[in-house]
Amino acid sequence: xxxxxxxxxxxxxxxxxxxxxxxxxxxxxxxxxxxxxxxxxxxxxxxxxxxxxxxxxxxxxxxxxxxxxxxxxxxxxxxxxxxxxxxxxxxxxxxxxxxxxxxxxxxxxxxxxxxxxxxxxxxxxxxxxxxxxxxxxxxxxxxxxxxxxxxxxxxxxxxxxxxxxxxxxxxxxxxxxxxxxxxxxxxxxxxxxxxxxxxxxxxxxxxxxxxxxxxxxxxxxxxxxxxxxxxxxxxxxxxxxxxxxxxxxxxxxxxxxxxxxxxxxxxxxxxxxxxxxxxxxxxxxxxxxxxxxxxxxxxxxxxxxxxxxxxxxxxxxxxxxxxxxxxxxxxxxxxxxxxxxxxxxxxxxxxxxxxxxxxxxxxxxxxxxxxxxxx
Amino acid sequence: xxxxxxxxxxxxxxxxxxxxxxxxxxxxxxxxxxxxxxxxxxxxxxxxxxxxxxxxxxxxxxxxxxxxxxxxxxxxxxxxxxxxxxxxxxxxxxxxxxxxxxxxxxxxxxxxxxxxxxxxxxxxxxxxxxxxxxxxxxxxxxxxxxxxxxxxxxxxxxxxxxxxxxxxxxxxxxxxxxxxxxxxxxxxxxxxxxxxxxxxxxxxxxxxxxxxxxxxxxxxxxxxxxxxxxxxxxxxxxxxxxxxxxxxxxxxxxxxxxxxxxxxxxxxxxxxxxxxxxxxxxxxxxxxxxxxxxxxxxxxxxxxxxxxxxxxxxxxxxxxxxxxxxxxxxxxxxxxxxxxxxxxxxxxxxxxxxxxxxxxxxxxxxxxxxxxxxxxxxxxxxxxxxxxxxxxxxxxxxxxxxxx
Numbered sequence: 001x002x003x004x005x006x007x008x009x010x011x012x013x014x015x016x017x018x019x020x021x022x023x024x025x026x027x028x029x030x031x032x033x034x035x036x037x038x039x040x041x042x043x044x045x046x047x048x049x050x051x052x053x054x055x056x057x058x059x060x061x062x063x064x065x066x067x068x069x070x071x072x073x074x075x076x077x078x079x080x081x082x083x084x085x086x087x088x089x090x091x092x093x094x095x096x097x098x099x100x101x102x103x104x105x106x107x108x109x110x111x112x113x114x115x116x117x118x119x120x121x122x123x124x125x126x127x128x129x130x131x132x133x134x135x136x137x138x139x140x141x142x143x144x145x146x147x148x149x150x151x152x153x154x155x156x157x158x159x160x161x162x163x164x165x166x167x168x169x170x171x172x173x174x175x176x177x178x179x180x181x182x183x184x185x186x187x188x189x190x191x192x193x194x195x196x197x198x199x200x201x202x203x204x205x206x207x208x209x210x211x212x213x214x215x216x217x218x219x220x221x222x223x224x225x226x227x228x229x230x231x232x233x234x235x236x237x238x239x240x241x242x243x244x245x246x247x248x249x250x251x252x253x254x255x256x257x258x259x260x261x262x263x264x265x266x267x268x269x270x271x272x273x274x275x276x277x278x279x280x281x282x283x284x285x286x287x288x289x290x291x292x293x294x295x296x297x298x299x300x301x302x303x304x305x306x307x308x309x310x311x312x313x314x315x316x317x318x319x320x321x322x323x324x325x326x327x328x329x330x331x332x333x334x335x336x337x338x339x340x341x342x343x344x345x346x347x348x349x350x351x352x353x354x355x356x357x358x359x360x361x362x363x364x365x366x367x368x369x370x371x372x373x374x375x
Numbered sequence: 376x377x378x379x380x381x382x383x384x385x386x387x388x389x390x391x392x393x394x395x396x397x398x399x400x401x402x403x404x405x406x407x408x409x410x411x412x413x414x415x416x417x418x419x420x421x422x423x424x425x426x427x428x429x430x431x432x433x434x435x436x437x438x439x440x441x442x443x444x445x446x447x448x449x450x451x452x453x454x455x456x457x458x459x460x461x462x463x464x465x466x467x468x469x470x471x472x473x474x475x476x477x478x479x480x481x482x483x484x485x486x487x488x489x490x491x492x493x494x495x496x497x498x499x500x501x502x503x504x505x506x507x508x509x510x511x512x513x514x515x516x517x518x519x520x521x522x523x524x525x526x527x528x529x530x531x532x533x534x535x536x537x538x539x540x541x542x543x544x545x546x547x548x549x550x551x552x553x554x555x556x557x558x559x560x561x562x563x564x565x566x567x568x569x570x571x572x573x574x575x576x577x578x579x580x581x582x583x584x585x586x587x588x589x590x591x592x593x594x595x596x597x598x599x600x601x602x603x604x605x606x607x608x609x610x611x612x613x614x615x616x617x618x619x620x621x622x623x624x625x626x627x628x629x630x631x632x633x634x635x636x637x638x639x640x641x642x643x644x645x646x647x648x649x650x651x652x653x654x655x656x657x658x659x660x661x662x663x664x665x666x667x668x669x670x671x672x673x674x675x676x677x678x679x680x681x682x683x684x685x686x687x688x689x690x691x692x693x694x695x696x697x698x699x700x701x702x703x704x705x706x707x708x709x710x711x712x713x714x715x716x717x718x719x720x721x722x723x724x725x726x727x728x729x730x731x732x733x734x735x736x737x738x739x740x741x742x743x744x745x746x747x748x749x750x751x752x753x754x755x756x757x758x759x760x761x762x763x764x765x766x767x768x769x770x771x772x773x774x775x776x777x778x779x
Binding site: 001266269271283285287289311362373 | 376377378379380381383388389451458496512582634642644654655657660661663664665667668669671672673675676678679681682685686692693696699703752754755756759760761763764765766768769
């Protein structure tokens with residue numbers, strides 16, 4: 001057992017933190033939020049220049065071929081700084097989906113472009129409010145054409161292609177299909193979301209050409225495998241965000257005085273901060289295990305990813321709301337950073353399916369005996 | 376990042392598993408040597424036999440140096456054996472305080488001669504140790520203790536009362552912190568000793584707990600003479616020595632009490648409630664997944680700590696969360712599991728069979744874990760002040776003479 005980051009991973013983390021601080025990624029998140037932008041072009045350019053979009057993409061597709069743990073190291077820093085770029089959508093979702101189906105023509109075409117930061121992809125799953133089921137999908141694939149409306153596609157406005165989950169009558173189920181968004185039959189528009197530091201789009205397809213990824217009819221299973229995998233780096237993003245909230249709250253609790261003492265000297269504040277710390281460390285430990293499970297494709301991956309997702313979501317929610325609370329009236333102002341984290345906590349809680357979905361998924365693994373810690 | 380055993384670790388695990396399979400007492404014997412059984416003297420005798428068998432085979436305190444009976448095992452090897460003990464349901468009663476707290480304190484502060492004579496006996500279970508810290512007026516505020524230690528030639532004379540001392544009535548030795556100079560501020564006038572519990576002037580009185588049995592005691596010291604050679608650490612440095620003991624206490628108490636999450640899931644996987652599998656019901660799944668995540672969080676946090684130790688690093692601040700995270704969960708699970716039994720949940724088990732999860736007992740026992748070894752509130756203070764660097768509470772008694 002060697003349950004921690006390697007020296008190289010710690011160096012990568014330090015580099016990421018240095019760059020994101022020097023480039024004021026948090027300030028960029030505020031600018032994107034205030035200006036209604038899709039993402040921060042300068043920061044995204046910097047990240048591309050550093051080669052991060054290539055981290056997990058195999059070398060044969062022009063990537064660096066590093067492991068998921070390396071990706072998670074970077075993810076935590078991106079989450080800590082709320083970096084407003086399409087990195088996560090491109091790498092945890094679009095590239096990951098193509099890598100799950102690594103032999104396909106689509107993978108050969110798009111992975112090198114994603115690795116070089118020359119193209120962007122998105123996933124288009126949700127069709128409205130409420131938990132999606134394969135039976136309820138209204139988007140339809142008919143041979144090589146797709147019709148329907150998808151909402152809340154992350155970074156969908158700038159993406160070159162989307163992986164769209166749709167009903168596939170011919171295959172007798174759902175399929176995940178690749179649609180080029182620059183082509184005909186596609187219409188898209190930005191959507192207002194709870195976290196404007198990240199761009200989201202509505203995508204309308206009217207007979208747009210599409211190519212099914214993987215086995216036709218297996219789209220729902222592919223999406224579930226994809227979100228198990230994506231849940232792991234997203235958990236690290238949430239932990240990074242929670243840690244930033246804890247540090248901001250500590251800083252304010254030491255500085256702000258009431259009744260002649262720093263508020264951080266009162267147990268009411270102190271114990272809240274201690275609870276935030278405990279939740280974050282328990283989430284971090286779960287996320288380490290999920291990163292390991294992902295790196296070796298362990299049979300426990302689904303349960304581990306769900307555990308990391310649940311723990312990180314809860315920790316970020318606790319840290320984001322109590323950070324705002326500890327900042328008092330100032331915390332409710334647009335000028336403070338508290339709301340940027342409070343918003344991101346919700347985005348990361350629902351972006352791969354809400355908490356209820358993940359708890360049910362974990363309960364299923366527990367019931368099936370697949371979440372045991374066998375050695 | 377590797378959660379799996381290395382080849383050599385897998386070998387230790389296989390050895391441990393094989394040895395436990397061949398040597399573990401049967402279920403009836405294991406039950407007879409636990410805490411809280413009717414015949415405590417017989418239970419202690421059985422537990423001592425088991426501890427000696429472990430020691431003979433080199434498994435007892437395998438992380439201790441060889442000269443004291445251990446085998447200088449790595450932190451990971453120790454964790455592996457403890458995991459296998461747990462999996463096998465091996466008894467660990469009676470010796471935790473000695474091996475987990477007194478032992479490390481002696482290793483840090485006792486003379487070579489004392490270590491050579493006391494530690495191997497402690498490790499084999501020949502001597503049982505207790506920890507004499509709390510007093511009627513000094514629990515969370517331990518440094519407020521009043522037990523007096525007065526120097527008299529080569530001896531010290533101890534007078535006062537300790538309380539809530541687990542196992543004092545059968546312990547052979549105890550570690551104790553006492554006030555040697557009341558004219559100094561409270562943290563600075565303390566000195567640490569070990570004492571022979573059969574010394575003239577010591578009387579113990581068992582205290583009955585809410586679970587029924589009386590595992591812990593009031594301990595009265597009436598001019599008990601202790602040789603200065605039994606002092607651990609410098610005169611006036613008792614607080615620092617006590618902190619060593621307490622840090623070890625919190626690390627070892629971070630282990631997860633039973634019956635807990637694993638026992639609950641084992642039961643639920645076989646249960647139907649209202650004609651449907653229990654775990655398929657959303658309210659149950661919501662609670663169970665919460666405890667799954669937390670209990671795994673504790674286990675994986677321990678793995679992070681062990682990894683840091685193996686790399687020759689000090690464990691990071693994550694070490695302080697184990698006890699806080701696991702004891703509250705133990706109580707919540709006991710409450711939930713007894714509630715699931717509906718009206719039958721009120722019934723105590725007629726016979727505490729080994730291997731049968733007794734959540735009624737856990738319900739009654741669990742409050743002790745949130746108090747002993749640092750209350751939840753003190754642990755949150757420690758995390759906030761020592762780990763997160765928040766300003767301390769104003770303390771009106773901190774820098775004034777204790778007797779002012």
